[in-house]
Amino acid sequence: MHKIREKAQLSPNVTRLVVDAPRIAEVRRPGQFVIVRKGPGAERIPLTIVDVDREAGTISLVIQAVGKSTYDLVGLAEGDVITDVAGPLGRPTDLLASGHAVCVGGGVGTAVIWPIAQALAASGVEVTSVIGGRSREWVILEKELRTTGEVIVCTDDGSYGRKGFVTTALDEVCREGGVDEVFAVGPVPMMRACSEVTRPFGVKTTVSLNSIMLDGTGMCGGCRVSIDGASQYACVDGPEFDGHLVDFDSLSDRLTTYREFEQEALARRLACQEA
């Protein structure tokens, strides 16, 4: 049982939950995730470990409410418990030792970028973050990222920071030169676009893939992604891969496998809520 210690709304549909998970807090490294099952009968869903507090024995999870299971999770209150939290899963981020890294976060993907930026800055790497959202209230973790270095904020509507997509800002930073690695996490089209921006510059680009998972230990193979033409498992070989080698078409397509089911489940849930 994992008690929820804190709950905070980061954006209109992004919530941060701080939950008890002392062992995971102790051994987790940046880039790793957990699989959470809210209670009996619930789905198992992968969530990035955004931060840990080893002394308090807690981990922070950032959840975007998009389907029934995530709505159910963010519907929990402080003091409630989550039945199952399994992890830490996945390979930790392969952190460069020195130089200049650009961390690009789109929407809730910024939550995945934050622990990476934190670890890089702690080891003396120069960090520039480029984060984006639809408008001002969708930009998350800006204050936290500012502790790691320069932050460029982009909004689609220009209501905050620069108007435009993160890719434009990333392109500019790359043009200035001296970028050793780019970490880009967000919706699939954004990660694909970022990888295309960096390709001509020959800058190593790492993306974190959110494919559909069940066990998180390599057992089901459902999270398989095509990397440079070969199947790899996001849960044990990833979740981070070389963005220049990922078959994004196949990834975004496989993510739609259960769309119909998800839409129905969400509609039923929302109908129940109204009733």
Added chain:
Amino acid sequence: MSTESEGVQALSGEQAVPLGRIPTKQRLAISRQTMPERGAEARSHTFDEVNLGFNAQIALLEAQRCLLCKQPHCVKGCPVGVDIPAFISRVAEGDLAGAAERLMACNTLPGVTGRVCPQETQCEGQCPRGATLRGVTGQPVGIGYLERYVADWAAVNVTGIPEPAPSSGRRVAVVGSGPAGLTAAGELVKHGHDVTVFEAFHSPGGVLVYGIPEFRLPKEIVHREVDRLVKQGVRIEYNAIIGRTFTLPELRKDYDAVFVAVGAGLPVFMDVPGENLKGVYSANEYLTRVNLMGAWMPDGETPVLSGKRVAVVGGGNVAMDAVRTARRLGAKDAVIVYRRSRAELPARAEEVHHAEQEGVRFDFLTAPLRVVGDDSRWVTGLECRRMELGEPDASGRRRPVPVEGSEFVLPCDTVVVAIGTRANPLLTSTAPDLNLNRWGYIETDDEGHSSMPGVFAGGDIVRGAATVILAMGDGKRVSGAIHRYLEGLPVS
């Protein structure tokens, strides 16, 4: 069978009598009792258990068929060494409590093995009543059916837990709560060791729960056997992934001995084009969604694609489980695609028979070449090629060779790949001192001791994909070695 006249009943009628008092000739005259089954049409739409179990009268008759051999070969055929004549003779005498006591002394999971063991190649395969005489094959005693009967009786009627053994002061970690791990835990706790089982999932049972479908092994049976172990003092830690949450060397430091029984793990895919299309599953994923996550239940929150035309590639028990599941999820056409012929099917005869009864089709001598999809990348078919059998290969089975020009597309919307598993490196990769063979399975000596002192292993992570009962046999044998190892440790 013609040797056994259907009409002959035990002369003792329905009375429980010590077997010795019934003349052998009379016992020989009783024919093997059939397992009552749910009707094939009805059951192919439900996940309710297919086999319904014996009632008291049928069980009595079946028990009276046992000849109480002086040299009970059946016991030698049992990987966990159940004293079969002892429990069966008690059934015949009407002493079910005694039967349960004898059965459970040797077998931690009798409700499970009574349902899923391939008895025909083990205990029952050794029964002299199954021997072939004058060209006619007899029918062995229904040992598995009786085991199930006694286990189910005990689940209702035996509530007491054996007196706990005095504490040995030794701590053992068991990695994995599948058949090998649970069996070992049950044996070790009987010796007074403090046993903690680490399970990666949120629920115990391993393959018994994620792999074997409800209609063959109701999850309630597994849970009741696990509950009994917990009452005996076994602790289970869920969501504990060894190799991630803890490493094997860490466990070794905290426990006096470790038993690694994590199963085989990784699915093998066909390595043909189109395998990442939507609608292609590994059997592991397909069955886990349905069994562990309950996707078959009306209120199941985990989705599974319920295809109308499902092709399952492979011919083993897992393939049969998958294809029978597909029928129950509503597939109009559920077909096994197998590259060899019927004679080479590795699945149990009973599973194949049940699948056929339920309307499953078999495409023998057929090998997939690629998965075909539409513009939205949904599966629309499986392109296959016909095969014919050539010379025997290394396994002694005739090698399938392609028939040129025989390519065709089998229309389907779902493909389930059930062609085997490989060793999962998650645990072993965090234990550099653990010797592995070239396929990644853990190397052990005859007693299950690995290259790491105090670390033992058994089940599929040692032998490769095998059966529940062989894994349980390992759990039992290796737990004996662990006990001897612990007794030999210096007193701290």
